[in-house]
Amino acid sequence: MSGALPGRNSRTAQRAPDAQVKGQKAKPKVKTPQAAANPAASGQAAERNNVAKTTILYTCSTKALGLAVIRLMETLPHRLTADVVGRQLLRAATSVGANYRAACRGQSPADVVAKLHVVLEEADETACRLELLTESGLASQDKVNGPMFEAHEIAAMTVASLNTLKSRYPRR
Numbered sequence: 377m378s379g380a381l382p383g384r385n386s387r388t389a390q391r392a393p394d395a396q397v398k399g400q401k402a403k404p405k406v407k408t409p410q411a412a413a414n415p416a417a418s419g420q421a422a423e424r425n426n427v428a429k430t431t432i433l434y435t436c437s438t439k440a441l442g443l444a445v446i447r448l449m450e451t452l453p454h455r456l457t458a459d460v461v462g463r464q465l466l467r468a469a470t471s472v473g474a475n476y477r478a479a480c481r482g483q484s485p486a487d488v489v490a491k492l493h494v495v496l497e498e499a500d501e502t503a504c505r506l507e508l509l510t511e512s513g514l515a516s517q518d519k520v521n522g523p524m525f526e527a528h529e530i531a532a533m534t535v536a537s538l539n540t541l542k543s544r545y546p547r548r
Contacts, residue, residue, distance in 0.1 A: 435473070435476065435477075437526055437529060437530050437533070438472050438473035438476045438495075438530060439473050440526055441469050441472055441473070441499075441502065441523060441526040441527060441530060442469050442470045442472065442473050444469075444522050444523040444526060445465055445466055445469035445470070445502070445523050446466070446470075448465075448515065448519055448520070448523060449462050449465070449466055451515070451519060452509070452514060452515060453514060455514075457512065457514065458509075458514045461505055461508055461509060461512075461514065462509075464501075464505055465502060465505035465506065465509070468498050468501040468502045468505060469498075469502045469523070469527075471494075471498045472495055472498045472499050472502060472527075472530060475491055475494045475495045475498060476491075476492075476495050478491050479491035479492050479494075479495060485541055485544070485545040486545075488541060489538060489541050489542065489545075492534055492537055492538050492541070493538070495530070495534050496531055496534040496535065496538070499527050499528075499530045499531040499534060500527075500531055502523070502527045503524060503527040503528060503531070506520045506523055506524045506527065507524075
């Protein structure tokens with residue numbers, strides 16, 4: 377009775393209109409009148425699906441960057457310079473994800489563009505701090521390769537998103 381609707385027993389629970397009954401052939405999908413009249417609507421739906429996939433990928437990348445930097449921080453030597461650069465790196469890397477989340481909740485296209493510029497700036501700062509760690513000898517290149525790749529990927533995706541937004545919503 378776990379799948380039954382509240383207040384009904386399993387025998388009287390109604391079946392969804394498109395549910396297939398055992399032994400019946402599946403009904404072909406029929407386009408709604410709106411989709412038949414407006415083929416662009418299905419294109420818009422596909423675009424929304426692509427945007428959702430990109431958002432998930434972007435969110436996973438920003439979180440992976442933050443987590444990779446947290447793990448890297450644990451391996452740094454306990455010296456003043458490593459602490460200073462490491463804390464700056466940690467702030468920059470974790471703010472990439474936070475600022476991307478803020479951009480997803482932007483109030484207008486201009487607001488989203490402004491917040492994505494912050495994401496780009498923080499991703500670039502993260503890459504800069506990672507370079508400083510390797511060139512100063514505080515971290516090995518092997519340990520920095522993963523976070524560096526993520527930072528560059530996020531920067532590239534952000535630039536592409538900014539270009540798309542700017543082409544769709546030109547300034548007046």
